[in-house]
Amino acid sequence: MTVSRAARRAAGRLVLYATVIAFAALLAFPFYWMVLATFKTDGDLYNLKNNPLVFNAAPTLANLQLLFEKTLYLRWLWNTLLVGAAVVAITLVLAAPAGYALARLTGKWGEPLGIGIFLTYLIPPTLLFIPMSRIVAVLDLQDSLWSLILVYPSFTVPFCVWLLMGFFKSIPRDIEEAARVDGCSRARAIVQIVMPLSLAGILSAVIFAFTLTIQEFVYALTFITSSGAQTVSVGVPTNLVRGDVFFWGSLMAACLITSIPVAALYNIFLDRFVAGFTVGAIK
């Protein structure tokens, strides 16, 4: 009896490991492929007789060298960082006060307004990119990073308001009330008591606003045509391909170098990100 129970338990573990490892292998395989392609020599990469899944010749740094010295990759990275920093700043200035007010200061109309802001996050770029391109043209911002800085907060602000609202709600009211009983004004209580307590929430809003801008593709593809002004997510897939010639080694290196830091950042703040999506369906 106990033996068969132990055997069933072991079998259960085995099935568990097999399933999880199979999923992980399938999901991560493209990134393994990127690692291989980044360090393979062209001779190894393009020889159809080779096993493509291993190194058949000594690894090389030539693809990385090409990427950093002969392409605009560093420029795209710089553009992405500039846009990301500006978008994060705008997002925080707009979303942090709004999130706080929705959590604390509004009576009956706070809740519908909060949900209204959340719903705007559901409106995708593909519904708005055509009118946006007209607006960008009228403002004469085509081919300028300013077009992205102007437009990206339209999706980062709703998401971060929602995120921060949830965060501020989780800070006990009593702490503020106590300060206010001691003669502190509401504004001072916010700056001196609430802000320091909400650094973690604000940091996660920063990370998400930043990663959302790195990932954005549709607006960047629509507004920016000259290669020097592109961001990483558009520059890499459109510019490292000339006609039918793909610079596969460098292309994969660019994908890898961009993806891993973003992935690491995201992973740290994952729980908070999930909370932003569950719409109160979990208590």
Added chain:
Amino acid sequence: MRRGRERSLLDREGFLGPVMILPAVLYVVALVGFPFFLSLYLAVSDAKIASATSHFVGLANFESALQSPTFRRALVNTFLFTLISQALVLVLGKILATCLLQDFYGKSALRFLILLPWVAPISLGTIGWKWMLDSLYSPVNWVLQATHIIGKNDWPMWFGERGLAMASVIGVHVWRLLPFSTVIILAGLTSIPKEVREAADVDGAGFWSRELHIVLPLLRPILTVAGLFGIIFAFTDMTVIYVLTRGGPADGTQVLASLAFFTGILGGDLAGGAAISLFLFPILLIVAILMLRVARRTEVT
């Protein structure tokens, strides 16, 4: 005296609240609300990228879209693409989340690997797939041959025919959205009290009947949320298709969003593109209403 008044003004919630919310609301109205109405106007005009003026043409753009075979194919593709990928994502996501609920050695490393497709920029992940499904160098084909799943002389051209191209696009989308649904479903599973499962086990329910009759019903709100978000992401996406197939072969994988881009931006026909992308709106509206119902129901109970 004046100081005291200022202070009381800032202390009054009826004043401070709106002041803090207003900037965010104005920005969203200016950059979401206004473009939306502009898009309604563009769709009933003859606006072109090349000309600054435009005239009212009524519903002509919608009519010509509906009459175009390419549009009808894109409409069908959009639904196929969304429904198939979401069905797969929810089923696989539930399986994977059930696994990740357990504790096991190496869990955090595996979780990082599992999350990669969602957290890496989608256009870059997709370009990885573009090579993995390449007509000449595809390692996917190589693996399929090496494991004898396909014959020695078979070499599928993934982007060469419509069926395979649709399968590739759907596959990449499942790959991309699976981690997202998994973590959402996992959050739902974690919120089910341990006692519920234990009670089921004590009552002698097996694994399958426990999962089907007890866990799944409790999981319904969160599955709905994951599904609704997934539908939005899939229904309105054009990145995967733009990078992987450019809508080809012969518009075989074109969807509404990518067709709107090719028509409105690359083709310069802003009005036509706006009309096509507005066909996305009814579904978005339905999803939004369902989302509100989920939010309201969970508040009442």
